[in-house]
Amino acid sequence: MDFNLPGEDDPRRIKVRKWFEENPNPTYAQLAKQGWTASNWPEPWGVGADAEMQWIIDEEIVRAGLELPYTINAIALNQCGQSLLNYGTEAQRQKFLPGALACEEIWCMLFSEPSGGSDLGALRTTARREGDHYVVNGHKIWTSVADHASVGVLVARTDASKPKHSGLSMFLIDMKSPGVTVNPIIDMTGNKNEYNEVFLDNVKVPADALLGQEGEGWKLTMEQLQTERVGMTKPGVVWGMGPTARDLMNGLIETGRIRDPLLRDEAAKLYIEGEILRLLTYRNMTSRINGTPAGFEGSAGKMLSSPHGQRMADLAKRSQGVSGMIRNPDVLPLPEKKWGMFSNWDYAYWFSPANTLGVGTQEVLLNVVAERVLGLPRESDPTAKVPFSEISNTSAKAAKQVRQ
Amino acid sequence: MDFNLPGEDDPRRIKVRKWFEENPNPTYAQLAKQGWTASNWPEPWGVGADAEMQWIIDEEIVRAGLELPYTINAIALNQCGQSLLNYGTEAQRQKFLPGALACEEIWCMLFSEPSGGSDLGALRTTARREGDHYVVNGHKIWTSVADHASVGVLVARTDASKPKHSGLSMFLIDMKSPGVTVNPIIDMTGNKNEYNEVFLDNVKVPADALLGQEGEGWKLTMEQLQTERVGMTKPGVVWGMGPTARDLMNGLIETGRIRDPLLRDEAAKLYIEGEILRLLTYRNMTSRINGTPAGFEGSAGKMLSSPHGQRMADLAKRSQGVSGMIRNPDVLPLPEKKWGMFSNWDYAYWFSPANTLGVGTQEVLLNVVAERVLGLPRESDPTAKVPFSEISNTSAKAAKQVRQ
Amino acid sequence: MNFALSEDHEFLRDSASKFVDEQVDLSPLLRPGADVTDAGYDQLWSRISELGWSAITVPEVYGGLGMSYIDLVMIVGETGRTLAPCPLFGTLAGAWSIEAAGSEAQKMALLPKLAEGMTLALAVADESGSYDNMATDVHATPSADGYVLSGTKSFVVDAASADKIIVSALIDDRKDYFIVDANAAGIAIEILQWRDITRQVCRVELDNVSAERLEASSENVWPWVRDRLYLVLAAESAAGIRTALNDAVAYAKERIAFGKPIGAFQAIKHQLANLAGAAEGANAMVQYAAWSLSENDERGPLAAAMAQSYASEQYREATHRNIQVFGAIGFTWEMKNHLYYKRARCNAELLGAPASQREQVVRFLEEQAA
């Protein structure tokens, strides 16, 4: 057991740092050429870095003053890109990955729909095969970065005669295709749109944009969401990103607000929770180094981190008193402004109701932990086993039944 | 709107007090003769007192140094006795009520069973008609005062071919009957038994002990439990009984422990919750005075009071620090020792896990409020509509289904 | 003992309900960049003042309606339920300050103008939001024709639309109350970027502004007024909890997931059942506080602090839960859920956090025990 992270004198670090010294102000394309924009991927895309090596490379990228590639192009480099390694054709890899790794092609994830939400498998967007292409129709929502993405990872229904999870397929679509319309959604923060809705109106998608097999869409989707959630175990305020309880504690100490005995006790609780999340990321890093499967932190990290982030944002906000009710007053300092839009407790606070909604509601995550980790009985879903095309009847019947 | 309670100069009170002056040290039989042991009941059993008059009579009984009749004989005078007024025969009333009202015949409630619990309707005790009597077999549990009760209010299954709630009937049985065995249960407080289990082994019950009709058992049971729960809205620490947050606050002020800023804030929260429970009892009193149906407080009071009591007991205990871990140290004072066994925070604390278990678990009460007050969909119970005798199959099937 | 609304109370509530349902329209606020004036903040007021709501508890001798605080919460419950954007809060605050700090002559001169639609505001908090800082507050200096005030106040509700502003100011080591014309020379009013866009909250700078002293000023004025403002906020919050609950329940019955209305899932049911308890508790506490202030009951200040602490905290929980039940759509600007969330959040800070009212509760009880 060893909780020390690779130090300044680590030979691996020295080597990486040397490259940055020799290549000041590198482009992401240059980084990609080094295999460092997705360093954990196998060559030629990455360098097959283990978790410590990836940690070093990431730290050196930040040290060089660059934003991390997988925050710029998260869908490609974190959530979805690896599916191409496992399920894509060589042609797909050659077509899509170089631009993604260079952060020149931004990807987005066309999953959620207005009618869906937690019940993602009930999605209604259809992809109808017509000769050498598919025709896609539907309405996606909560799509981050859709307004500047060039590639969309789409889940659509290719066979409505199958049960809802079995008739889905995944595609990589060109967001510039005719019929794709992107509208921004302003959320309750009132800030620049974080999300968009995407209308797909008879969009023609070439047949070779199908990722994996027809009907494999649900499996790929679940793997990608799982990857996304693992990343959310981190102790940052919103989905693992942004300032942590350490930063909150520093701010409270610096302003003297820590002397309020009630805030003080709460801040200590949050600090401890934050350290636990930090430890779980270390455990995850260890599993990755050792090549052992992710443990509890894989399925449950977000269950812990989402409400933790909410409580942090809430305490940060309350510590500011009535002044905190004015937009962007920044009464509580965050000395390091390194978290982009989250470098501000005000934004983090008003955004935080989404913590327990996005990428699985808290209720869904609790179910996942209860069922997969603890082995408790699965929820019954009366719509899971009938053909999707018959669900509306089943649903109505079930709804009627429970209403009795 | 008026929150004043009848004062010292209320003419109704003066009249009652005069009687006590003229009749020092009365027996409960004497009080029963006045109609004061269940004053809200109609004559000749009570005096048809409205809620204010009942309040006055109760206060004067306490003032005379007597324990309240409905705490001595709660099952008869609060939960079950009124069912005889509504559903009993005149012969049953004449046989059972005088002794109950005089507190000479103590009643107990033979409802819960080891296999049941929240799902009370699944009870297995049977009453088989044989000529002019029934033969009862079964195993009841969590029966308060069974060890000194002379009358048992029994719910048993008279028809297993009907669905589980339809085949039940209610009886008033003689606890001295052959075949009735009462064993005390020691709970985690380690104190004198509060509960018993009762074995019923071929107990002969005369046919005229049936209360209401065969098959009406579930309706009567629900009415009685509802009455019991309404009484639990009060702000006392355990099921509405015992010291309240006012007493807790007084103790913390008296000992100076209120100066601890964390306890202080928690104590204030509890004080406010306690005042809300007090207000809900006032609202209930008003409904009874005005003859209007009980509102929210009827179904939801216990949902609020049970966890409130737990939090109170917990704070009282925590305020005592490590000394509170010794049995009965009574570090936090309760100046008035008027609550019987609950006149001690130590007992209240170790008993308090039962708050949210007895007379409906918290989960069941939350369901009741969600369904009856808010009109949300009912829980599905796959065993509700099949004949009871076939339930074990249904249950097994359902269990198998959810385990898949 | 009679814990029930009278028919008069219910009639008043029902007619107020009808009025706000017809008059209040929050939809203009559901566009990004909107502020309080977009939702008829000024227009609504002329109708409200015609109804006499701003003078509802002002004694008849001063031209008011002379009604009780129970009547008041019937109305505020309805404006709170609909988040009715209008200068009612500021005007009530100002009127109570005059009632508490004005001489008979001042009350006779000022309060009858409420019937003509006069709008008021009360400036008590200093720039940091503190109500008891003696160092940083506005200062009053005697002048030829009265006093002049200089300094900065903040968190002044409805100041930018007020005709007159009551200002607490330091003079001779005490705080007295002064009245100034809102358009007097030397006043600069900035509307703050207050997160609750259904309410107007301002910063007021005073630079040698001539002012009239309210002649019955004393240290009792603020506690007396504050208790009543607690009641107003608590009544808003209690009504808001009920609304957040009702909306969430309705949505949970309609929205289908996994083949069932989401209200069939225990996780949702139990959350909503707990909110139902909070709604009932807040309602009871507000009515009790209204009664005890009306009766000048000695526990009135205790009841007001309890009501504000409990209702504002539960309102926060209710509006959070409401958004959770709606899911992501409830988090968008185009839905009204966030307006309630922000009202709740701001109600829990405007007069101090819930913990500060709990501190008042304990102090009250300590004094009673002493």
Add this chain to the structure above:
Amino acid sequence: MNFALSEDHEFLRDSASKFVDEQVDLSPLLRPGADVTDAGYDQLWSRISELGWSAITVPEVYGGLGMSYIDLVMIVGETGRTLAPCPLFGTLAGAWSIEAAGSEAQKMALLPKLAEGMTLALAVADESGSYDNMATDVHATPSADGYVLSGTKSFVVDAASADKIIVSALIDDRKDYFIVDANAAGIAIEILQWRDITRQVCRVELDNVSAERLEASSENVWPWVRDRLYLVLAAESAAGIRTALNDAVAYAKERIAFGKPIGAFQAIKHQLANLAGAAEGANAMVQYAAWSLSENDERGPLAAAMAQSYASEQYREATHRNIQVFGAIGFTWEMKNHLYYKRARCNAELLGAPASQREQVVRFLEEQAA
């Protein structure tokens, strides 16, 4: 970075697990009136001391096993999981006091006796349970052949079964550490009616008891020992959370209500999922604290306080929830659920409440920031 147990750690844990599963039997405690001695408190010890557990972290030079605190928590996790009644806590506390406060000669003289089964206890808290009261504590007075101690200590774990007791006592305005024979003249030990009947907790009266001063006494002794005792309690608690969770999960899969296993109801599922998070968090925190104390990492004291605060509070929640899942049967004396509930409750008071450790956390961070 390597946050995984080594094979040696796992082997040690597994053999400890096998040992306690075979040796610990709580059933005698499930009869009303039972106390700690009924569950083999003394018998178990001879086997445990044979295994060397009481000297596991004692350096080899003093006859100990010289193992790390990670090894220690492997063992304490198992005794904690089974509530193994035995004087391990007291003996560890005493041994650490000697390690911290004894001179080389004293350590060489005393610590090797652990291998022979010596039992110890550490008396630090005064009668009120305070660790820092300088007025009411035991006093030490120099005497012909050393010192004599007089006064009362309480909450002394395993005192009644100890061979020797380490006592902190006032002398010249500081607190030094002394060692006394448990059967010396002038000592009266009362076993308290401690609610956790799997542990022996005592009150110790000293009336002119002759004592030997531990020559390296300093004000650093108690913080150093306390951090290690935090680790022990936290390791017990973390293991207890896991046990309470596992038992509740197993019961929820078996117990049928309304035609389903109760574990199919979301209310139950979600409560248990939250406990699973707590179990994981407590486990991680305990291992981190063990590592950082082993490494003499500067954050060791912080980690120990965090672990104790978090684990003891979550243990309370877990054992409460466990009883709620079992329902009324889980509330009876004849089930072992209440033994865990009481262990959890007492662990959260024995060395101060979780809030007191949180205060230590903040102070540590304040000092670090200064």
